[in-house]
Amino acid sequence: MPQEDLHLRHVEVVRYVTPLREGGSLPALVEADDGFMYVLKFRGAGQGTKALIAELIVGEIARAVGLRIPELVFCQLDEAFGRTEPDEEIQDLLRFSTGLNLGLHFLAGASTYDSLVNTLDPKLASQVVWLDCLTLNVDRTARNTNMLMWHKELWLIDHGAALYVHHTGPSWADVSRRSFVQVKDHVLLPQASQLAEVNAEFREVLTPERIRAIVTLVPDDWLTEPDLSPDEQRSAYVRFLENRVAASETFVQEAENARKALV
Structure with missing residues (x-):
């Protein structure tokens, strides 16, 4: 496969919807500027960017061999989100995750x-x-x-x-x-x-x-x-x-x- 055929879309997070507290790294459901909802994996979570690297590499390997995985996108998170969140734990996570994060397309009803x-x-x-x-x-x-x-x-x-x-x-x-x-x-x-x-x-x-x-x-x-x-x-x-x-x-x-x- 030519290298240029592989790419991830970039989206901007426009709304923090809710934390998904069943995940150890406290992922969240967010809305992006393309109108879709994503499960956002934060760079500021406990395992840092290495967890995002694993998500990206393994997810795209799975896709390459024909397994089904939700679309992965790069999600840009603005620093303003950390200022308005009332929960201190989530506020810190958002503040430490300003910049490029990773999102998985939300499979509603799964x-x-x-x-x-x-x-x-x-x-x-x-x-x-x-x-x-x-x-x-x-x-x-x-x-x-x-x-x-x-x-x-x-x-x-x-x-x-x-x-x-x-x-x-x-x-x-x-x-x-x-x-x-x-x-x-x-x-x-x-x-x-x-x-x-x-x-x-x-x-x-x-x-x-x-x-x-x-x-x-x-x-x-x-x-x-x-x-x-x-x-x-x-x-x-x-x-x-x-x-x-x-x-x-x-x-x-x-x-x-x-x-x-x-x-």
Whole structure:
């Protein structure tokens, strides 16, 4: 895919509607100047811009391999919002989040995926498990599925906890071949019976060119590691993901072993 084919729209937040307090980072429902509602993920929240980087990269990888994810947009937040909010906690969050944040298109009327109620095709379940193994997403458990059912289709949300190793310091990308033991707790693992087939298909899609195009979307001012330029930090993400894809048989086998222990 040519790099120029990948872009995110920019919108201005015009109205803060309500906090979504079920999220640990206190996301909010906002209205933007395009007339749409978005779930806004704040740069000033606890995990900072690294959570936004994970949301962006993993979300666009999911989209690239054909999984459904709400549209991601860059949301510009004016400093004036922090002055008018009466809740002090939210006021601080807004003040620390002035500038460029990340929004997910709000899926009105969507319901949380429930494995006791909703059934998925084994291929789709395998695709989601593969994605989460690739990106070390620890946050897709029965307790917190981070999946929605909207118009009878599965949509993936909330990837801020993925790529968690990028919180460990400037050499984080060197552990790209690390195991992902948390796959044993994945809510879709029992249904993921086509991992080998999905692995072959997704490796074809996630070429080095496509990975680089996705990582290039990350804004400079979200890349805050001291002593490293934005381009050097992007290179770390590219290297990490390329190496994970190249060694995907390892995490697929790990997932297969964990699944055999369950079923």
